[in-house]
Amino acid sequence: MKICVIGLGYVGLPLLFSLTKKFNVTGFDISKKKIDQLQNNADYTGEVSNKKLKKINFNVTNKKSELKNFDVYIVCVPTPVFKNKNPNLNFIKQSSKIVGNAIKGSKLKPVIVLESTVYPGCSEEICIPIIEKYSNLKLNKEFYFGYSPERINPGISKHKLNNTTKIISSSEKTSLKKLKKIYRSITKKIYVAQNIKTAEAAKVIENIQRDLNIALMNELSMIFNRIDINTKDVLKAAATKWNFSNYEPGLVGGHCIGVDPYYMSYLTKKIGLNKNNMILAGRKTNEYMNNFIIKNLFRLIRLKGMKLKKSKILILGYTFKENCNDVRNSKILEIFKQLKNKVDKVDLFDPIARNDQELIYFKKNILRKLDYKKKYNAVILAVKHDYFIKMNVKKILSLCDNNKLFFDLKGVFDKSYSVFRL
Ligand SMILES: NC(=O)c1ccc[n+]([C@@H]2O[C@H](COP(=O)([O-])OP(=O)(O)OC[C@H]3O[C@@H](n4cnc5c(N)ncnc54)[C@H](O)[C@@H]3O)[C@@H](O)[C@H]2O)c1
Incomplete structure (x- = not known):
């Protein structure tokens, strides 16, 4: 199985290295600088040491022409907000276009998996139509779409790819088998969500819950500081x-x-x-x-x-x-x-x-x-x-x-x- 990881940042890079142990994997990033650094065995995220990198046999590129004929594309691009706090979906849209063009004419029935954090419904509303448009292929007939949110905690942390439950979901049942095979090579803990929207929602609420809980602690901390208790x-x-x-x-x-x-x-x-x-x-x-x-x-x-x-x-x-x-x-x-x-x-x-x-x-x-x-x-x-x-x-x-x-x-x-x- 040939896999392409798109977006080699804090999420994409560790994924690329994990998958490389079992599959034929290529990493793609639009940033030439990042690709040059990686080719010189420098991981700017600090997740993999330069020494370790030298020992791993990996393949990365910033050339879109090299993205053809993969069975699976895993997209890990940023999802920030604009100054007005509206979601900036430009990276998601751009990568969907890149994948759409890459799978044009493919007979491999490729699976595209999004790992970026989005709102529930984003894959179906934004990514899939763009991929269909640029590939001229039909969802669930000529390609499949999956969503598998990333939950890693970069840095010295006990929560790594190999010990964290991975939620997976797909637009169609048989493509789930492929996703299970891929993600089981990384972690034993797989959870199959009912559908893509459910998986998208699960990820985004994890962080909303955390934001709210920290805010409560912050408010309490301000009160406790005032009344002089620790x-x-x-x-x-x-x-x-x-x-x-x-x-x-x-x-x-x-x-x-x-x-x-x-x-x-x-x-x-x-x-x-x-x-x-x-x-x-x-x-x-x-x-x-x-x-x-x-x-x-x-x-x-x-x-x-x-x-x-x-x-x-x-x-x-x-x-x-x-x-x-x-x-x-x-x-x-x-x-x-x-x-x-x-x-x-x-x-x-x-x-x-x-x-x-x-x-x-x-x-x-x-x-x-x-x-x-x-x-x-x-x-x-x-x-x-x-x-x-x-x-x-x-x-x-x-x-x-x-x-x-x-x-x-x-x-x-x-x-x-x-x-x-x-
Ligand atoms: N960093 C984390 O701790 C973490 C944890 C869980 C989920 N996430 C989510 O994962 C997603 C990625 O986060 P990240 O921290 O890895 O981001 P990042 O900024 O570290 O990496 C994203 C990479 O994507 C590349 N990129 C942008 N547009 C591209 C395109 N069209 N084609 C190819 N490459 C492209 C960028 O150059 C960059 O190298 C986000 O949605 C984020 O919310 C992040």
């Missing part, structure tokens, strides 16, 4: 009840949790259901957390009798989540922008963040390594990277001046060391 202590006590769900307060950045609720709210508006009070309810609170942190920072700086305009701040960690090198939509980088003109200096340090285009703006403020001779008026530990957890807290505190304004946002160290945590 959020972690409260959550630890509450978790002793058998049905209390564990969530932590935090900054919601990235391109999934903070984005996916807008896909669902787009659908609800489209189908004329305007009573979707819950779906976006967490967004406002989660978006406000930057301001909450900054307000507390400024309050404490002033309380110590320091002038804001003269203060120097160090931020430790600026990826959008722990142990992952991805800086897209990082809330910490937003905090940096909010602070930049209000204080004298803000330095950024992250031992694992990837050197992304997005970082050009911050270049002058990014430290390659920490200089322990330097003293800052406040230090913010923003991301719970293993690197920081393993660091001695005394070393971090030695970067603070005598006021010891240490913000441990995620409560990495004992609460006695910090003046603020969420």
Whole structure:
């Protein structure tokens, strides 16, 4: 079976490498730069080490002409939102066109599988008609369509492709067999959803639920900070009840949790259901957390009798989540922008963040390594990277001046060391 993985990012690349062990697989990405990097054995997602890459025999291309005659195409392209928060379906549309053209005239009855997160109904409304148009083939007669959402958690995480349940669905029963064979080569845990829409909905609600739960924790954290009790202590006590769900307060950045609720709210508006009070309810609170942190920072700086305009701040960690090198939509980088003109200096340090285009703006403020001779008026530990957890807290505190304004946002160290945590 010949498989083509389309879109080689955080989702597509690990999939390509997993499938390569069992099948004849080609990876396609429109970005020539990414293909060049991969051909030079550099995985920019950080998921596979350069050393490991050298040992894997893989095939990648950015040439559309090389996309013919595959049995299966698995599409893993981005699904962001526009500035107005409407879904940006351009990548989905473009990749559907590419696949449509690629399967034109195919007698292989290919299966196209979408892995990107979308709203329920998107595959049938957007992808399938485009593929039919450009291929001149008919769904369920000359090609099949499946949806299998990705649930990996990039970074040092126990949730990997091979131990996470994979939901699969298809437009037609016999093509499911092919999908089962493919995905069973990666994980033993397969769940067949009733249909494509159900599988699409299952994925998007996972992230909506998470967004809402984190928002609740954030709101509680703001209350507990005001009444001077520790959020972690409260959550630890509450978790002793058998049905209390564990969530932590935090900054919601990235391109999934903070984005996916807008896909669902787009659908609800489209189908004329305007009573979707819950779906976006967490967004406002989660978006406000930057301001909450900054307000507390400024309050404490002033309380110590320091002038804001003269203060120097160090931020430790600026990826959008722990142990992952991805800086897209990082809330910490937003905090940096909010602070930049209000204080004298803000330095950024992250031992694992990837050197992304997005970082050009911050270049002058990014430290390659920490200089322990330097003293800052406040230090913010923003991301719970293993690197920081393993660091001695005394070393971090030695970067603070005598006021010891240490913000441990995620409560990495004992609460006695910090003046603020969420
Ligand atoms: N990253 C995650 O943790 C994660 C987890 C689960 C689901 N998802 C979802 O998976 C999808 C992909 O996410 P990602 O993080 O891998 O994105 P990414 O930005 O890391 O990678 C997407 C890749 O697709 C390429 N691309 C864009 N348009 C293309 C086209 N027309 N043809 C070929 N390649 C194209 C881009 O160049 C890029 O390399 C999104 O819908 C996302 O919401 C992501």
